Structures are given as C-alpha cells and as structure tokens.
Amino acid sequence: MTNNAFVVNKTEDGKFVSGIEQIETPTIGENEVLIKASYSSLNFKDALSSVGNPGVTRNFPHVTGIDVAGVIEMSNSSEFKKGDAVLVTGYDMGMNTDGGHQSYVKVPASWVLKKPATLSDKEIMTYGTAGLTAGLSVNELLQNGVTPQSGEILVTGATGGVGSITVSILSKLGFDVVAISGKEDKIPFLKDLGAKEVILRKDFDVENKKPMVRERFAGVVDTVGGNILSEALKALKYDGVATCCGLTSSFKLNTNVFPFILRGARLIGIDSVECKIEKKLAVWNKFENEFKIDTLDKITNEISLEDLPSAYQTILDGKVVGRYIVKI
Numbered sequence: 001m002t003n004n005a006f007v008v009n010k011t012e013d014g015k016f017v018s019g020i021e022q023i024e025t026p027t028i029g030e031n032e033v034l035i036k037a038s039y040s041s042l043n044f045k046d047a048l049s050s051v052g053n054p055g056v057t058r059n060f061p062h063v064t065g066i067d068v069a070g071v072i073e074m075s076n077s078s079e080f081k082k083g084d085a086v087l088v089t090g091y092d093m094g095m096n097t098d099g100g101h102q103s104y105v106k107v108p109a110s111w112v113l114k115k116p117a118t119l120s121d122k123e124i125m126t127y128g129t130a131g132l133t134a135g136l137s138v139n140e141l142l143q144n145g146v147t148p149q150s151g152e153i154l155v156t157g158a159t160g161g162v163g164s165i166t167v168s169i170l171s172k173l174g175f176d177v178v179a180i181s182g183k184e185d186k187i188p189f190l191k192d193l194g195a196k197e198v199i200l201r202k203d204f205d206v207e208n209k210k211p212m213v214r215e216r217f218a219g220v221v222d223t224v225g226g227n228i229l230s231e232a233l234k235a236l237k238y239d240g241v242a243t244c245c246g247l248t249s250s251f252k253l254n255t256n257v258f259p260f261i262l263r264g265a266r267l268i269g270i271d272s273v274e275c276k277i278e279k280k281l282a283v284w285n286k287f288e289n290e291f292k293i294d295t296l297d298k299i300t301n302e303i304s305l306e307d308l309p310s311a312y313q314t315i316l317d318g319k320v321v322g323r324y325i326v327k328i
C-alpha cells in the first residue's frame, strides 16, 4: 500500500524542511486502527507543527494533520471493523503522533468516532477541530443561560476557522453577532456568514487603561487572546459569558477583577483536543441538527498535499479566510 505523506524533517543544524514523501504504511498494535484517509484539514496548530514549534511537536520526522476522515482499513479493536466510516480530531494526532496528512493513519481506537451519518467526509473536515471548538464554545454560552434575547455576541478572529464557523452557528441560532476582524476587505464575507456588524481589529486591539467600559456584549467567543480578550471582558453585560480558546493575538491576558465581581462575568476555557470523546460526539450530533450551517461552501478552500506549504504560510501570516480542507 503506497502511503503518501506530508513530512516535516528536522535537519542537523536545527532547521525544519517539509515535503511529500512515500513512507511506510504503519502497522497497528492492540486496540489500534488503521484509517484510509479521504480528507483532512488545516488548523493553526498544524501550521505551528510544520515549522517545528516545540509547543506542538517535538518528535521528527513528523506527519502533520490534527484532523482526519476516512474508512477503517484494519482494526485491532472490537469497536471498529474494516469499512466503517470514521473521523478523528485532536488528542495527540498531528502533535507527536503522525497525523492526517497521509494516505493511512494509525491511531488508538479510543480516539475514533463513527462518522455522523448525514455529513460527508468533506463537510466533516470543513468543521474539523475548528468547528468542534466553535461548537463547544457556543454550547458553553447556551448552557450558561445566554439566549438571543440576552444581547449581542462578540466573535474575535472572525474570518479564521473557529471564528467563521462560530459566526455561522450563532447567526443560525438567531443571535446578533458582532465580528472582529483584521481584514477590512472581508467585511462582506462576514456579513454573508450572518454577522450583523464588523469591528476592525485595529479599533479594538488597544490597551485601554480603564478597568471597565460600557456594558455591551451578552457573550464573547474569543479565539485570539491578548488585548482583544481583555477589552472584551470589560464590555460584558451583567451575567455575561466569555469563552477563550486561542492565542493568535497573544497568549497573555491582562485583566482585572471588576468585570467578575461587579457584573458577575464568567470566563470559560475551551479545549477541543483532550476533551472527553462523549463531549465531542455531542457537538457532532448537533452539527447534524441545530448547529448544521448552510455556509460551509462559502468557507471551504479545498487543497491537496502539494499545496500545504503555501497554505501553512497563509495561516502563519494571519491571512487565512475560512477553512482549508485537504483531499488525500
């Protein structure tokens, strides 16, 4: 079986070089499965792995790709049999375990989910880790009492993978979405996804010395961290809820206690990587129902393994719009 893979190698002088190689098809051990991949996707974390970021990947050579959809080729688990349609997002796949950017992917069976019946592999990978993270974030707002009647929801990093899917889900659920983006030319794109208003990042990413500002947002889905999350917390309405999943602006968060002790604000962390598989499954079920969005075509950029280097650069430059999916 030919196994085409996108491999990152570390050279003797500590540089990282990548490209397509034919590598050995993995052999599986107890409670492991081999997946014949049909589609994968690209996420910010894959881009970091591709340039050797040690916070993501320390073992090289390495195959990138934290998401994969396909069918079971071989199984040493009673849970799965050859031909089952499946998907994997997160856990260690694409970090220090070879990932989805190859023809055959070996993973522990405990990381694998049966494919949602009404979604195609292409749709599943358009959601991917980004969609799962968006879904988990929206779930937290809903479970903590935020409703469309509560007021506007702020979504940051809005043209990115997590941001664009979050805007789409929230608007489908009837929320008034205010999007923050660095891309002035993508305001029509964000309005087309359902944003009611777009704030330019440069107008919000400011270090404001005031401990709080006028109450505006009932909820915040933040994907960028830094000043933007700090300012968003100060603008939460009474009982407001903010979720935090990312760091494309900064991993730092300079805040103060006033939004929490005077307005009852809540800040909730989101992790879609190690979260329990049951929690992942609950979001995938929603993607077949209330979270199913009709904007997937607008946010999908389909590429092949050959296109990964330029797509990774686009992500690292913060210029990505929507989701890259990779046909294997």
Ligand SMILES: NC(=O)c1ccc[n+]([C@@H]2O[C@H](COP(=O)([O-])OP(=O)(O)OC[C@H]3O[C@@H](n4cnc5c(N)ncnc54)[C@H](OP(=O)(O)O)[C@@H]3O)[C@@H](O)[C@H]2O)c1
Binding pocket: 043, 044, 045, 129, 130, 133, 156, 157, 158, 159, 160, 161, 162, 163, 180, 181, 182, 183, 201, 223, 224, 244, 245, 246, 247, 248, 249, 250, 270, 271, 272, 273, 315, 317, 318, 319, 320, 321, 322
């Ligand atoms: N916790 C988890 O489980 C989890 C899961 C998935 C992703 N994440 C994290 O969430 C973040 C977003 O992921 P993603 O897949 O959506 O990434 P992405 O597709 O690369 O999008 C990131 C977006 O962030 C904005 N951005 C870029 N540079 C920025 C800067 N310097 N300051 C402020 N905003 C900037 C851009 O949107 P605009 O131009 O529209 O502003 C960009 O499109 C990443 O940090 C990722 O690692 C975490």
